[in-house]
Amino acid sequence: MNHRKSSKLPAYVYAIAGASGGISNVLLLHPMDTLKTRFQARSFSLPGSYYTSLVEAFYSIVREEGIWALYKGMGPALVGSMISWSLYFQSYHLFKSRLSSWGETSLTHFTSSTCAGIVTCLVTNPFWLVKTRLQLQVKHKKSISSDIIPSSSYRGMIHGLLSIVRQEGWIGLYRGIGPSLLLVSHGVIQLTSYEYCKTWFLYRNGDWRRQRDRTLDVTESLIASTFSKVLASTTTYPLQVIRTRMQETSPNLYNHFLQSFRCIIQMEGLKALYRGWFANLLRVTPSAALTFLTYEQVIRLYCLVFHINE
Numbered sequence: 001m002n003h004r005k006s007s008k009l010p011a012y013v014y015a016i017a018g019a020s021g022g023i024s025n026v027l028l029l030h031p032m033d034t035l036k037t038r039f040q041a042r043s044f045s046l047p048g049s050y051y052t053s054l055v056e057a058f059y060s061i062v063r064e065e066g067i068w069a070l071y072k073g074m075g076p077a078l079v080g081s082m083i084s085w086s087l088y089f090q091s092y093h094l095f096k097s098r099l100s101s102w103g104e105t106s107l108t109h110f111t112s113s114t115c116a117g118i119v120t121c122l123v124t125n126p127f128w129l130v131k132t133r134l135q136l137q138v139k140h141k142k143s144i145s146s147d148i149i150p151s152s153s154y155r156g157m158i159h160g161l162l163s164i165v166r167q168e169g170w171i172g173l174y175r176g177i178g179p180s181l182l183l184v185s186h187g188v189i190q191l192t193s194y195e196y197c198k199t200w201f202l203y204r205n206g207d208w209r210r211q212r213d214r215t216l217d218v219t220e221s222l223i224a225s226t227f228s229k230v231l232a233s234t235t236t237y238p239l240q241v242i243r244t245r246m247q248e249t250s251p252n253l254y255n256h257f258l259q260s261f262r263c264i265i266q267m268e269g270l271k272a273l274y275r276g277w278f279a280n281l282l283r284v285t286p287s288a289a290l291t292f293l294t295y296e297q298v299i300r301l302y303c304l305v306f307h308i309n310e
Contacts, residue, residue: 009299009308015090017298021291022085026077028290031070032283033077034061037135039276040244054279065138073134075157080127084120085291091116092191104199106192113191117184125180126173130160132247178257179243183236190232194292197224216296225292226285233284238273240280 026033035057051057061069095112102108134154154160164172201220216224242261245254254260264272302308 009302011090011094013299013302014093015086017295017302018089019082019086020298021294022081023078024294025287025290026074026081029283029287030074030077032279034070034072034135036276036280036283037073037132037244039279040241041136041248054282057279072137073131076127076131076134076160079157080124080131083127084124085295087123088116088120088187089295091119106196109192109195110188113188114184117187118181120187121177121180121184125177126161126164127157128180129164129173129175129247130154130157132244133160136248176243176246179239179246179260182257183239183243186232186236186239189235190228193231194224194228197227218293218297221293221296222289225289229284229287229289230281233280234277237277237280241273241275 035054038057038061039051051060058070092112095115096108099108099111102111134157137153154163161173168175198216198220201216201224242254242257242264245260245264246257248254253263268275
């Protein structure tokens with residue numbers, strides 16, 4: 001969305017568009033997120049405690065836990081995703097408008113997305129924490145990636161949040177916040193590269209007057225969002241693995257960021273930092289495309305309904 005049109009749209013439009021995109025991708029792609037989380041958490045150092053392929057993981061989970069196990073953690077994932085994308089896009093455009101004097105530059109996109117990412121991370125970390133623990137929760141079995149048996153089973157999002165506060169204190173809601181804050185770089189890389197692709201699509205014909213007020217069409221949005229997500233996800237994936245290990249149970253081997261990093265490298269090798277990468281790529285590629293496509297189309301629909309000039 002260019003600056004001219006952006007100035008005409010109220011902040012809640014970006015919030016609704018972002019939330020719509022976040023909800024749509026969770027509803028359709030949550031099973032892949034569960035598979036990714038299981039891969040990230042399972043340790044090579046514990047024989048028999050990890051999956052060797054996506055197909056084996058899928059059939060193993062369905063056979064041992066039932067089909068609905070693939071949807072564990074969907075409640076906090078929906079709430080977290082709705083808040084996350086809504087807050088992220090709204091904050092991004094707010095910061096971007098504050099920096100309007102800088103113009104439509106990469107520095108503007110970088111700074112705006114960084115600030116928006118930090119705000120979003122601080123608000124939503126508790127929801128991602130509960131989501132991760134629910135996805136790793138296996139009834140009557142040990143914790144997925146360690147020999148520590150979880151002290152309790154969460155019955156859902158609210159019970160999980162209350163249990164964490166009761167057992168670990170309020171600070172427990174922010175386990176993994178270190179890599180989560182570093183993962184702000186994921187959003188920065190994604191949104192900055194998306195904006196770069198978007199600008200290229202809008203102005204590639206050189207006719208600035210004709211192109212400046214239109215949104216991306218479906219194909220352009222899919223290409224831009226897919227490229228930006230793959231780039232961001234591959235670059236920052238090790239941080240996701242470390243965060244998952246830190247969020248599993250408490251206490252465990254992964255209490256601090258550097259400690260977690262050292263433990264993974266020493267016990268499992270560098271390849272463990274990319275464990276589940278392919279499962280993640282199968283999830284995030286359509287996820288990003290769906291999120292940004294929904295986002296762009298909701299804004300386009302708003303402009304059509306309220307007759308905002310194209």
